[in-house]
Amino acid sequence: MINFLGKTLTLLFTMASVMGLVLAFAIFMQFPDLGWTDPRRVVIDVEKKDGSDVFKFGRVASLFDKTAASLFDSYRAKEAAVPPLEPVYKALRDTEEHWPTNRLFFDAEMRKIKGVAGNDADIVLKDLENGANPFDKPRLGKPKLGSEVPGVTKTIASSKAEHTNIMNQQIKVTKGIDAKIEDLEKITLQMAALVKEIDREYKLQEKVKEEFAYLQPAWARALEEARSEVQRQNGLKATIEQLKVTKK
Numbered sequence: 001m002i003n004f005l006g007k008t009l010t011l012l013f014t015m016a017s018v019m020g021l022v023l024a025f026a027i028f029m030q031f032p033d034l035g036w037t038d039p040r041r042v043v044i045d046v047e048k049k050d051g052s053d054v055f056k057f058g059r060v061a062s063l064f065d066k067t068a069a070s071l072f073d074s075y076r077a078k079e080a081a082v083p084p085l086e087p088v089y090k091a092l093r094d095t096e097e098h099w100p101t102n103r104l105f106f107d108a109e110m111r112k113i114k115g116v117a118g119n120d121a122d123i124v125l126k127d128l129e130n131g132a133n134p135f136d137k138p139r140l141g142k143p144k145l146g147s148e149v150p151g152v153t154k155t156i157a158s159s160k161a162e163h164t165n166i167m168n169q170q171i172k173v174t175k176g177i178d179a180k181i182e183d184l185e186k187i188t189l190q191m192a193a194l195v196k197e198i199d200r201e202y203k204l205q206e207k208v209k210e211e212f213a214y215l216q217p218a219w220a221r222a223l224e225e226a227r228s229e230v231q232r233q234n235g236l237k238a239t240i241e242q243l244k245v246t247k248k
Contacts, residue, residue: 115155 045056154162 115157
């Protein structure tokens with residue numbers, strides 16, 4: 001009897017151990033979703049693409065309701081995030097009452113700085129006061145303006161108008177310079193043509209000089225021969241005249 005009871009307990013313990021091992025293996029492999037953060041995936045479709053299988057997965061709903069766990073996670077996240085923001089909320093509430101006044105002051109100063117087109121009135125831009133607290137209320141109020149900012153005397157509109165006027169004048173001057181450059185280019189082309197003509201005339205003059213040097217000796221010889229012929233002719237004429245006188 002004792003032996004039978006011991007064997008029975010051993011068999012039951014072995015069966016319980018095997019069942020626990022199977023359950024542990026199933027939980028580890030996530031065969032059933034028992035409330036994991038990442039729900040279990042199953043294959044819902046297989047497609048052929050470029051000769052290989054492409055699996056499409058789908059999520060399976062958990063066997064346990066995780067709403068309570070998500071709610072407690074949200075509470076813990078709120079408890080971790082809200083307390084550090086309390087000083088920020090308090091500073092925000094203290095600052096909100098100064099927003100309208102500071103905004104109106106900023107708009108007025110910006111209108112004065114920007115100016116209006118056609119209004120060439122000079123402006124006076126002031127800097128913050130020197131000191132540890134340059135505001136009428138610590139860090140929140142309007143800034144206290146002190147000394148004038150040197151070099152700033154015109155509004156943005158006046159500066160833009162002046163810049164536009166300068167740019168228009170520059171465009172006119174640039175057009176005049178371009179016209180002068182075109183005239184200079186024309187003159188340069190004319191001078192280049194004149195230089196070519198001078199060079200051609202110089203070559204002609206040189207050629208004339210060479211021909212003159214070549215013809216001058218022949219011309220001198222021809223002139224000398226002509227003089228000899230004239231003298232001979234004059235001599236013949238004188239001889240003929242003498243012969244005529246003698247004949248008579």
